[in-house]
Amino acid sequence: MIYTADWIVTQDAARTVVRDGAILVRGDSVAAVGAASDVVAANPGEQTVSLGESAVFPGLVDAHCHLPMSLLRGRGDDKPLFAWLNEDVFPREAKLFPEAVRLGAALSCCELARYGCTSFFDMYMLEENVFAAADEVGLRGVLGENVTRFFPQLGGADRDALFGRIRRNAEAWRGHPRLRPAVAPHAPYTTDPELLRECRDLALELACPFAMHLAETEDETRTTLDEHGMRPVRYCDSLELLRPDATFFHCVHLDAEEIALLAERGCAVVHNPASNLKLASGSAPVAEMIRSGVRVALGTDGPASNNSQNMVRELWLAALLGKATARDPAAMSAQNALDMATLGGAAALHDPSIGSLEPGKKADFFAIDLGSAPNAHPCANPVSALVYAASGAENRLTVVGGREIWRDGEFLTVDWAELRERFDRVAARS
């Protein structure tokens, strides 16, 4: 299959943008990218889809989300993190059941795909249901069972049962073409040193990525200093959690030494601008992290603290917030923001097969309509159009591993009306 479009933004090392370009897809991968005339001439008889006045980009990566929390969207807005978790989130999560988790995740996968996101890094409970939902919708992802001292009834009767669940998921989904397991303790303040060490060991044993919320709020810094005598990143380093297979969500409150440590250990960090602003946690030192060599990705942090999972909104916000924080319009360019949401996302998911459109990479991409949407017209530069002008609603096609998930207003892998009806039934009980 060949897709042609006015612009192909490849995100390769030279950040090549092809005018009047084409992508040749073979199986689940990109076989060629180049001028449409060349690609079509070199592949006579190949079926061609013309996307016309559109710009094609590598699929966006939501590198931090809690997909089933669409069930809690709009519950407990306008509160600080700890009050929101304790009053609105944890009590509702204690009542969750497998079917609700699956349908919440399925609805969120549709939302991601609708706005051009093809991959995600999820952390939640009863995660086998998120695997099932992502498998059904057809997205790519890394999925970690949320490990905390709270709610053992959801994960298992005790720590052994919870770790047994992680092992079962790892076994059941190993070798899947799109879905991979992770070990994901929730945060320093909802775990203890022993539990964190056990999670670290398990991730190494299962050869899975390790992920955790870290340094999200000033309260967390105070609590970690009080309980462990160290700032959060230092505390994690003392437990040997910082390794190249680790991804840390947020990292808002860091000193220079902690930024250097994250870079030195080769960790990935996920920036969640909307969630950090909504919960008034602050704004992460993204430009400093990137300058120091930390691999930074972009995430939504899910529908309960954002409350959107539209990664195009996140691109816009990350670019603007980065400028305002540094008081420098060049501190975070449109290209920097897109890099975080694509190549940075690949680093955070520890998946070098995604993040750019090049031969051999996975055929994960989306297409923004630049012709019929007045806000995206005219297009002087497709990266600028996506980051600064688009809303995400202009997306007309989402492809994951060569398979079309969303096209011209329709979900192609799920029955949206039926899914919504079933979701509404379980959401009413959540």
Ligand SMILES: [Zn+2]
């Ligand atoms: Zn989160």
